[in-house]
Amino acid sequence: MRGIAPLVGQSVSHVIIRHPTLRWPIPSHLVETLPHARLNRLTRRAKYILAAFNNAEGVHIGTLILHLGMSGRICLLAQDEAAAKHDHFDIHFADCQVLRLRDPRRFGAVLWSDGHEGVADHPLMKTLGPEPLEPDFTGEYLYRQLRNKTAAIKIAIMDSHLVVGVGNIYASESLFRARINPKTPANKVNKAKCDLLVAEIKATLASAIEAGGSSLRDFFGADGNPGYFQQTYFVYGRTDEPCRECGAPISQIKQGQRSTFYCAECQR
DNA sequence: AACGAGACCTGGCAGC
DNA sequence: TGCTGCCAGGTCTCGT
Numbered sequence: 001m002r003g004i005a006p007l008v009g010q011s012v013s014h015v016i017i018r019h020p021t022l023r024w025p026i027p028s029h030l031v032e033t034l035p036h037a038r039l040n041r042l043t044r045r046a047k048y049i050l051a052a053f054n055n056a057e058g059v060h061i062g063t064l065i066l067h068l069g070m071s072g073r074i075c076l077l078a079q080d081e082a083a084a085k086h087d088h089f090d091i092h093f094a095d096c097q098v099l100r101l102r103d104p105r106r107f108g109a110v111l112w113s114d115g116h117e118g119v120a121d122h123p124l125m126k127t128l129g130p131e132p133l134e135p136d137f138t139g140e141y142l143y144r145q146l147r148n149k150t151a152a153i154k155i156a157i158m159d160s161h162l163v164v165g166v167g168n169i170y171a172s173e174s175l176f177r178a179r180i181n182p183k184t185p186a187n188k189v190n191k192a193k194c195d196l197l198v199a200e201i202k203a204t205l206a207s208a209i210e211a212g213g214s215s216l217r218d219f220f221g222a223d224g225n226p227g228y229f230q231q232t233y234f235v236y237g238r239t240d241e242p243c244r245e246c247g248a249p250i251s252q253i254k255q256g257q258r259s260t261f262y263c264a265e266c267q268r
Numbered sequence: 269a270a271c272g273a274g275a276c277c278t279g280g281c282a283g284c
Numbered sequence: 285t286g287c288t289g290c291c292a293g294g295t296c297t298c299g300t
Contacts, residue, residue, distance in 0.1 A: 149271090150270080257272090
């Protein structure tokens with residue numbers, strides 16, 4: 001979202017939909033709706049980028065909802081250039097800048113929320129849990145939410161209805177930092193550990209944001225440059241490598257069909 | 269209500 | 285060189 005901030009205030013000239021079938025179909029009416037509209041504000045909720053547009057008279061007309069899925073990337077081009085294989089969606093602006101969505105796996109989404117109801121009322125936003133970095137995400141809140149859950153704690157903190165933003169990498173990393181075994185039934189995590197886990201989720205995400213996001217094969221910032229340090233993880237992707245704390249080999253298991261990494265010595 | 273599995277889709281890589 | 289099988293950042297939907 002920060003990468004496309006230079007587009008705020010710009011007017012749309014035209015929209016190109018090349019491959020409309022992402023996770024959900026890209027609304028075809030965007031081709032008529034967006035031209036002449038002005039990008040008024042960029043915000044974020046969970047992993048959705050929200051782009052609010054005004055019409056030429058300055059009246060709010062609706063909000064574009066963008067999600068990058070697993071492999072999505074937003075490119076901000078200074079001017080038009082030839083589209084590549086997985087470039088599915090463009091917004092061309094009057095000053096010749098182009099916002100381009102590239103997403104090989106097409107798990108991402110481009111949706112539209114009408115101006116008549118706030119984007120917060122969109123079905124996908126309605127059921128989301130709190131933002132992890134906001135003050136309402138507390139140990140007390142987490143502890144209460146876990147009371148009736150028998151699923152593993154790692155599965156629980158990745159549930160966006162409980163808290164948003166904790167993906168597969170940072171779930172493993174946060175649990176290591178809190179010294180909690182990812183297999184622990186959620187309702188067996190005590191209040192003190194919930195306090196610690198919330199603090200470590202906040203610290204893990206905050207430092208990842210500081211580093212500019214995770215350096216992954218097909219993710220780059222909007223300008224196309226990684227522009228940040230390669231992050232070093234405590235456990236993620238470090239199967240059989242020595243724990244940075246105790247030297248024991250890092251374990252890899254499957255939970256909910258996703259890989260989990262942890263240190264069996266440090267995380268009891 | 270909560271849980272687990274399946275679904276969506278492409279590309280990269282290891283092994284044969 | 286080519287094939288097969290497995291892996292990958294997310295999260296909705298469905299059956300139990």
